[in-house]
Amino acid sequence: MSFEDAGASVLVEAAREAARHAHAPYSKFAVGAALLLNDGTIVTGTNFENASYGLSLCAETVALAIANAQGRLADIVAVAVIGGAMGPDGLPTGADVVGPCGRCRQVMNEAAEMGGRDLPVFCASADGRKIERHMLSALLPHAFGPKDLGLA
Numbered sequence: 255m256s257f258e259d260a261g262a263s264v265l266v267e268a269a270r271e272a273a274r275h276a277h278a279p280y281s282k283f284a285v286g287a288a289l290l291l292n293d294g295t296i297v298t299g300t301n302f303e304n305a306s307y308g309l310s311l312c313a314e315t316v317a318l319a320i321a322n323a324q325g326r327l328a329d330i331v332a333v334a335v336i337g338g339a340m341g342p343d344g345l346p347t348g349a350d351v352v353g354p355c356g357r358c359r360q361v362m363n364e365a366a367e368m369g370g371r372d373l374p375v376f377c378a379s380a381d382g383r384k385i386e387r388h389m390l391s392a393l394l395p396h397a398f399g400p401k402d403l404g405l406a
Contacts, residue, residue: 261290261332262332262334262374262376262385262387263382263385264296265288265290265296265332265333265334265376266288266334266336266376266378266382266385267382268286268288268296268298268334269286269287269288269298269313269334269335269336269378270286270336270345270346270378270380270382271286271298272286272287272288272298272299272300272313272317273285273286273300273313273336273337273344273345273346274286274300274343274344274345275300275344276300276301276302276313276340276344276346277300277301277302277303278301278303278340279303280303280305280307281303282339282340283301283337283338283339283340283346284300284301284337284338284339284340284344284345284346285300285301285312285313285314285335285336285337285346285352286298286299286300286313286335286336286337286346287299287300287312287313287314287316287317287333287334287335287336287354288317288333288334289317289318289321289330289332289333290330290331290332290333290334291321291326291329291330291331292329292330292331293329295326297317297320297321297324297326298317298320299313299314299315299316299317299318299319299320300313300316301313301316301337302316312354312355312357312358313335313337314333314335314354314358314361314362315357315358315361317333318330318361318362318364318365321365327364327365327368327369328365328368328369328370329369330365330366330369330373331369331371331373332373332374332375332376333354333362333373333374333375333376333390334375334376334377334378335352335353335354335358335375335376335377335378336352336377336378336379336380336382337352337380338350338352338379338380339380345380346380347380347381348379348380349379349380349381349384350379350380351377351378351379351384351385351386352377352378352379352380353375353377353386353388353393354375354377354393356394359390359393359394359397360394360397360398362375362390362394363390363394363397363398363399364399364400366390366399367399367400367401368400372389372390372391373389373390374387374388374389374390375387375388375389375390375393
């Protein structure tokens, strides 16, 4: 197992554990996200639904907001996402690999541009056994971001 594979597994497991805390009473779909920062710190987030569905927050944006609140948005070097139907223990279930939605990809792009790097995004099945590695630039080609506003 390569270092990247081992690191991806640790990041995916952190995302899986975060998913246990999903507030998903409406969709019953738990999502966890984990961000790896340049010093090895891992920041996690989980989806947070609201009765007014449009106000719900995705796991990735929660994790990104936490990193930003710590002044660490530009320090993100990798992202992991995991999700599935909530099991009785709160953990996600299912065999399909879950990836970030378009809104989350756009928000991740903001962090990537601020950090001056393309981010690897590890998308995993609920049990963490299947992990796909994608570069953010491939998940969101032709992204709009700070550089388009002359800010990066």
